[in-house]
Amino acid sequence: MPTKFLLPFLTSMLLLPSTLVFAQDRAEIPLWPAAAPGETGDVEPEHALPKRENENPPKLRIGNVSKPVMTLFKPENPDPKGTTVIVAPGGGYSILAYSHEGSEICEWLNSIGVTAVLLKYRVPRRSEENFHELPLMDAQRAIRMVRSKAAEWNINPDRIGMLGFSAGGHLTVMAGTNGGKASYEAVDEIDQLSPQLNFMIPIYPAYLLNKKTNQLNTNIVVNKDIPPAFIAITFDDSERAVGAAMLLVAMKKVDVPCELHVYRNGGHGYGMRASKNAVSKWPELCRDWFAASGLIE
Template sequence: MIMDRRSVLAGAVAFGAALGVETAFPSFAQAAIPLPDGFERMPLWPGAAPGGAGVRVTEVSALRYPELGTDTLYQDHVVTPTLTMVRAKRPNGAALLLIPGGGYRRVSTGLEGYVIARRFADAGYTCFVLSYRMPADGWAAGADTPLQDAQRGLRLVRSLATREKFDPARVGAIGFSAGGHLAAWLSTRAPRETYAAIDAVDRQPLGVAAAALMYPVVTLRDPLAHAGSREQLLGANATADRIAAYSMEDTVMPSPPPIFLAHAFDDKTVPYQNSLVMAAALRAQGGAVECQLYEAGGHGFGIGPRAPAASGWSDAYLRFLARHGV
């Protein structure tokens, strides 16, 4: 894990003192759908996201169930990726980056973002929900486009540590479904630069202190692959080498950060064996791993009463974070 506490602290302090986060970003127009109370949104990049010359899509934000409000917000064809922050009521000095799923077709910002952020903010964590670009929308980075946003998002979170009063070395992550694939990519592989540095934010180190991978897409190999995520990421006719390169059980770095996994046996979208494959790969590299497998819950159980058998995962992850000092 590329993260030295002294260098992280020094970078965060220097950035805050030199620029001040309030003046580091351009003005940002809020979406037509209002933010939930207590949440603040900021752009991920200080201008247009990189590599957009060939992008012709139009960003769409909508409510899956309008009668339930912003907790069902989703975003298609993200053009302006963002972080949306909610502060902890009683801060514990740590932060979490939340990466919603959506099969690399969309971002389930509400159900796997806002709802989860409230739960962990109540437990003391400053939470940041990542809205990220899709790999098939024509961005120059192609399959690496979501990773660009995840890396920038992690660095931006860390740059806010001084202002928001959390320890930049105590930043964890939670990823859901395809967002779990992206969280694994961000946290369990040796960091590599996917974009040219733009500003002081990009001097912040990569690496998380711990991560949760929730019903994650892990392998892109049949028969366990989620075909939709694989096609969005790599196209319909990906070679075996490309599939291997983007299967997260391959090339897990030595001594990865502590990883928590949760999956339901009756998941008919992403087979539960994805979590088992990832747990084995992490253990083979000496990682600390906890894997919760639930009797029922299906796919996308999120949090709350809809899947009572799987509803205890947030408490289990909080205990896991506490054991590992996050």
Template sequence: MNLDRRTLFAGAIALGLTRPAVAGAATKATGAGAAASPALPFDKTGEVIDLWPGTPPGAPSPLPVERATERSANPAQPDRVIAGIARPRITAFRPKYPNGAALLVIPGGGYREESFDKGGVQVAQWLAEHGYTAFVLTYRLPGEGWQDRSNTPLADAQRAMRLIRARAKAYGIEPERVAVMGSSAGGHLCADLASRFDFPAYAPVDATDKLSARPFCAAPLYPVVSMDPAITHAGSREKLLGPNPTPEAEAAHSIDRIVTTRSPPHFIVHAEDDATVPVENSLRLRAALRAAGVTVDLHLFAEGGHGFNLWNIAGKPVAAWPSLWLDWASRMGLG
């Protein structure tokens, strides 16, 4: 399957908005509410589904206040990053011609913030144009006061996977064909979900939590994998584990050390000139998956740097990754 690159930066898909109410302090914490923030016009991007029926578990007091920062000077190519997330949610993008499969898309940002457009919306729009129903995850950040900080992002990712499956019929998808894709720190969360999908990251809240959180397959892009100070991304490590983590905490959140035989197939992409997240992270993940007998495709590129996603890849070796993923997903039976 060949990628038509003209589709990479297509405009937002016209979708209806659903905005379920969030009870109690969570709504108040966002002031006018994340849904009403002019910096995050959800009515122009996709349908919004809250992850939790009330205040998310382990909430601090006061709750974080959501804020968005626009990094792009081009209105046609927004690049918003968000932090202060008290209302974790998924934003859905429906394809015109659905193929019955879905992806949870997890933006990166060093567990300090989240690249909503670059790592989320653009990827979701591209996936939708290839028939996939895509859900961008806006997850709680571990350094913002939540209890059990290191497992808070995983709790949101698990809940998101279960909600997608619970709503499969409404979205025209097959419940078992729900995959995950994440970049950078979002790649860490992507791979974490792929190996700790049945870890009790939160207490069940309703019938949705009886569903599996195991992805059909996983695509961590230039991921943070290890908490080993020798190769990790220091900012992600500090935000996830806090200062001075124990060796046990480092091991528990180093994906290469928690892979199991039940981990799903992986597609990994990394540029060798990545100066932010060393390529050794992906090499360790591949080695661990291979040792566990898990199918893995690893694609290394000489040039591309960090954070490329679908931006500014034309003419670079990394421009091949989208078509490679589409072919791989088809071989795996996802597409």
């Protein structure tokens, strides 16, 4: 193995016990039958990042994903509505915050009877200009694959949504606003299915705002065909709070339902872990939104 690849590989072996257990418990499902479209193969080996000090419990972060997969989390007591949520961790399109913005969210969704699918999309950015391009391909492929599994998993193919954090929140919005346009050429019969989400839940979404114009970025096209949204963010989360507000305004203009909760403080990157801040209650309100939207009983 080349020297420059050796350290990440060894680090991954030392730091991945939770991932290994996770993999044994839940099988990862490859998104693509062969190499993912647009993948050049010049990314270093996938690995876990070193644990950060003073994190309790520690957070698992994964880097260098070139073989995207999804992992199914089935609830013990599934809600009869058959709703499924694809979970997209954040990480600035550089890494994936795989536990506190990933597996922990899937477990919470299971606790309210919702089937969850954890999406491991490609990172880091392959392009600074179109940094979401390959992740959007992975997201659309995941939506189609989940839809293709409706009978096998006993889920409703018309109740498939996406919940993402930060960069994953941006990816959620991009998937929600690009449902009528495929981001890659079809590779098999699964790609004949629709990549359209039925709802979207961006939590502290990043990259929505054009800082020069104070408007939504032009690649976010909001029209009457996009799905309804639940959004949570904090006032002190830099310009991201403005981006979330602008998304609400744009959705209001086309009469697509959007519920936005702006909390006073809490910053960024908290996932759904408990804190002294009121923003920690967003999962309760999200559950209420699921019920009010007819997604759970």
